């Protein structure tokens with residue numbers, strides 16, 4: 183039943199019951215190429231066996247560098263950036279027929295939007311139907327279902343609601359996203375322990391019953407980022423309903439010390455802002471302009487939502503999902519692997535009229551301050 187996750191799950195949750203079993207992770211230092219080193223123009227990441235360090239050099243403007251492998255270290259060479267077709271879905275903006283996906287928006291581009299199948303037209307997949315419709319079991323595009331209606335999956339419900347259904351039931355009920363309170367039952371919780379039916383976005387299964395958790399925070403408080411050796415060190419606050427605390431992954435960063443960092447929790451400040459932005463999106467009229475399978479896709483959001491809101495959503499999304507890679511990194515890491523984040527951050531600062539010194543391009547004192555604070559908290 184799960185729709186696509188609201189963000190890429192770099193962050194996976196697992197019960198603290200596994201305490202003591204987590205093994206320390208090994209990360210390689212990653213830093214800019216030394217002035218004494220000479221690389222061929224194709225080499226962008228050179229793994230030095232002797233110092234066990236990755237050294238980086240930027241690629242040219244038409245190519246990109248593959249992310250370094252920590253499990254199986256090796257050199258990386260620049261790869262040509264692929265030209266990706268837009269493949270837009272019904273309801274998304276276009277300027278030519280070729281912008282529209284040939285399978286899902288076979289009607290091409292008309293009046294600036296890609297055209298799919300209209301009400302009562304034949305369909306085989308949800309992606310083919312125009313906004314406001316889903317593909318029924320009879321193979322017709324029909325109106326999406328209101329909150330409280332009987333449903334089999336999220337795509338049948340209006341874009342701002344999901345289907346509250348167990349994995350074995352035939353039918354569930356459409357429930358508004360982010361509406362179910364802490365410590366309240368829902369039908370199903372996935373292994374990833376995330377659902378956007380819950381206000382907190384977190385859930386757990388206790389004695390076979392799924393329940394929404396509270397908005398858990400890092401147990402170490404707001405002194406982010408937290409350096410870790412394994413996930414046991416990345417513990418949440420205790421959920422008052424279940425009485426349990428949970429752990430989040432400890433992930434290798436991209437810094438010259440080889441440090442790794444705990445992911446953020448939904449109750450931590452940036453993640454809480456991200457959830458607020460997703461919630462604002464589901465409450466906006468713009469979400470109705472998206473095809474049912476595209477309700478949380480950045481392409482459709484960017485087409486129809488207020489541009490400042492899009493900037494805020496992108497900023498918090500990139501910040502939360504790349505959190506370990508943004509800490510204590512060198513300028514070449516920023517340019518080679520994280521340039522999208524730093525571009526969006528500039529747009530964010532412009533909206534906010536701030537020049538937030540925290541992990542700002544080229545500055546490091548604030549990072550070191552944040553680092554020493556978290557290190558104290560960690561000790």
Ligand SMILES: *[C@@H]1O[C@H](CO)[C@@H](O)[C@H](O)[C@H]1NC(C)=O
Nearest residue numbers: 220221222225227228229257
């Ligand atoms: C990695 O790149 C360096 C510098 O270009 C080169 O000297 C070295 O032979 C490469 N190592 C491997 C295993 O390809």
Ligand SMILES: *[C@@H]1O[C@H](CO)[C@@H](O)[C@H](O)[C@H]1NC(C)=O
Nearest residue numbers: 223224242244245260261262
């Ligand atoms: C950019 O780098 C790619 C990959 O190394 C190479 O194939 C291409 O010729 C380079 N382009 C220019 C303009 O140097």
Ligand SMILES: *[C@@H]1O[C@H](CO)[C@@H](O)[C@H](O)[C@H]1NC(C)=O
Nearest residue numbers: 299302303304305320321322
């Ligand atoms: C829809 O499918 C039905 C049954 O296969 C067919 O008879 C009908 O012509 C189709 N309608 C359109 C508009 O293609």
Ligand SMILES: *[C@@H]1O[C@H](CO)[C@@H](O)[C@H](O)[C@H]1NC(C)=O
Nearest residue numbers: 346347355357362367368369
């Ligand atoms: C969701 O379904 C579960 C189990 O079927 C039920 O207990 C719960 O009350 C439902 N929640 C809502 C908000 O409809």
Ligand SMILES: *[C@@H]1O[C@H](CO)[C@@H](O)[C@H](O)[C@H]1NC(C)=O
Nearest residue numbers: 490530531532533534535536
């Ligand atoms: C940012 O500055 C501009 C121009 O000085 C002003 O119009 C705008 O309201 C400010 N925005 C915020 C969020 O303070």
